[in-house]
Amino acid sequence: MSSLPWMQHLIVVPVLLPLVVGALLIPVNQRHHALKSTLGVASTVLQLAVALALLLATDRESWPGGIGVYFAANWAAPFGIALMVDRLAALMLALTSTIALAVLVFSARRWDRVGVSFHSLFQFLLMGLNGAFLTNDLFNLFVFFEVMLAASYGLVLHGYNVRRIRAGMQYIAVNLAASLLFLIGVSLIYAATGTLNVADLAARVDGLGAQDAWLLRVGAAVLALAFLTKGAMWPLGFWLPTTYASASAPVGAMLVLMTKVGVYAVLRVWSTVFGDGAGALDGFGLAALTFGGMATLLFGAIGMLASQDGGRMAGYAAIISSGTLLAVIGHSGGAVLASGLYYLLGSTLAMAAFMLLLELTERIRPPGASLVAITMEAFAIEDKPEDPVGVDIPGTLAFLGLSFTACALVIAGMPPLSGFVAKFGIFHTMLAAAHDGVPGTTWLLIGLMILGGLAAIISLMRLGVRTFWAAGVVTPPRLRLSEAVPVGTLVLLCVLLTVQAGALFDFLERTTDGLLRSGDYSARVLGEPPVQRAPIPGGPR
Known part of the structure; x- marks a missing residue:
């Protein structure tokens, strides 16, 4: 049988690699902790390398249109399982692997020792995340969502205590309900169109009859409820602040990514299925997405102040981030999408760094000032993380203070870092696109984004003053290098986004252009031939 080019096989590696490593780590005893940690980190490094290779391949258009297609079991679309990678999918893979690697290094010799299954669950979580970014089929998207959620259930309860268990039960119940909505939505869409392949669905939408189009609208609306529950749109995101506050720091950083999966799913499905080629269904649901995003922005701003x-x-800051992205996607479509993707990158990196940083800054406070979430709070735990026994890093307080400030500036969208560049780009593009006068919804969205930034900077300044200046005489905390380096790296990446904003915006504009050409996307996936079987010499023809 003829073979695929080696580059095309890389498309399936981000799914298979964490699956295999996670399965191999299950029977490994906790006494071999160093081996488990090494394999987990090595797997994540390889995933990052593959993601970067795919990013280069899609941007250089090594495949037609910069879209790579991989058929599982060699069944052509729309009948088989099709994985697809374009610039956006590769970018999300790289972002996921970067944050995951920082989280694993941060967890070394501390959080990953709480429970024997941390590394297995973490790899299965990465498998679900990567699969969600790569799949081209709604049912397989459901499967990858469930793999991701099943792993996250165990990780949210990781280092369990009463507070974490209560928040975890709420998190599990809400996501099980969202999964039920997901299945109902998928079933209705299949009943209306006869397909769940996203590219095939986009090709069929314009030809649907009135009754089937109505059924598709209902199914898409139910599916959107499932996506937006995971993306934390108001009022569906009520679970998020409690879960963030209760989860361990490494798990909280990964929850930041999981929130963005819901936003990604909305962007991918709606830009493909309800884009320019959808006929009467062009732009379906975008107005609801706009007003839902703005309501989410307001809810997050009030929550941060309170x-x-x-x-x-951090939970309410993630809600503000999701609200901003959803409102931008719904309000402006492709015109401002590049700035929105730039905002997604910066806010996700800053939020992940901030979640890790919160644990380190807790060590500044005097022992009697508060209960440290991962030690004193967990007094009833049989298996808990050991107390910090790091080293005195020169300038520890300066490092923590500068990192906190950088994260706060990016999250709030204040100059000079990437958060400000992203918001300025969003404002500029929205106003420039209004040729016949600026609509009221545009001014309302701009006002809410400014309000969200003000709420964030006020809340974070209050937290910073209380942590660094109002705690009395403090002793610089002892940190491990494995804790300081991941936080510093994520902060430096936020700075690098600012320094390289021009080149990154060029890339994101190419990404947006490819994303919005839904016809080319459908033609590429549906037109990819399966690998042809070569005739066997001397055998039957």
């Missing part, structure tokens, strides 16, 4: 706990502030 929060005193750093974890809850």
Whole structure:
């Protein structure tokens, strides 16, 4: 049988590699902790290398249109399982692997020792995330969502205590309900169109009859509820602040990514299925997405101002981020999408760094000032992380203070870092696109984004003052290099996004252009031939 080019096989590696490594780590005893940690980190490094290779391949258009297609079991679309990678999917893979690697290094010798299954669950979580970014089929998207969620259930309860168990039960119940909605939505869409392949669905939408088009609208609306529950749109994201505040720091950083999966799914499905080629269904649901995103922005801003706990502030900041992205996708479509993707990158990196940083800054406070979430709070735990026994890193307080400030500036969208560049780009593009006067919804969205930034900077300044200046005489905390380096790296990446904003915007504009050409996307996936079987010499023809 003829073979595929080696580059094309890389498309399936981000799914298979964490699956195999996670399965291999299950029977490994916790006494071999160093081996488990090494394999987990090695797997994540390889995933990052593959993601970067795919990013280069799609941007250089090594495949036609910069879209790579891989057929599982060599069944052509729309009948078989099709994986697809374009610039956006490759970018999300690289972002996931980068944050995951930082989280694993941060967890070394501490959080990953709480429970024997941390590394297995973490790899299965990566498998679900990567699969969700690569799949071209709604049912397989459901499967990857469930793999991701099943692993996250165990990780949210990781290092369990009463508070974490309560938040975890709420998190599990909400996501099980969202999964039921997902299945109902998928069933209705299949009943209306006869397909679940996203590319095939986009090709069929314009030819649907009135009754089938109505059924598709209902199915898409139910499916959107499932996506937006995971993307934390108001009022569906009520679970998020409590979960963020209760989860361990490494798990909280991964939850930041999981929130963005819901936003990605909305962007991918709606830009493909309900794009320019959808006829009467062109732009279906975007107005609801706009107003839902703006309501989410307002809810997140109020929640941040009302929060005193750093974890809850982080949860509401993630809600503000999701609200901003959803409102931008719904309001402006492709015109402002490049700036929105730039905002997604910067806010996700900053939020992940902030979640890790919260644990380190807790060590600044005097022992009697508060209960440290991962030690004193867990007094009833039989298996808990050991107390910090790091080293005195020169300038520890300066490092923590500067990292906190950088994260706060990016999250709030204040100059000079990437958050400000992203918001300025969004404002500029929205106003420039309004040729016949600026609509009221545009001014309302701009006002809410400014309000969200003000709420974030006020809340984070209050937290920073209380942590670094109002705690009395403090002793610089002892940190491990394995804790400081991941946080510093994520912060430096936020700075690098700012320095390389021009080149990155060029790439994101190419990404947006490819994403919005849904006809080319459908033609590429549906037109990819399966690998042809070569005739066997001397055998039957």
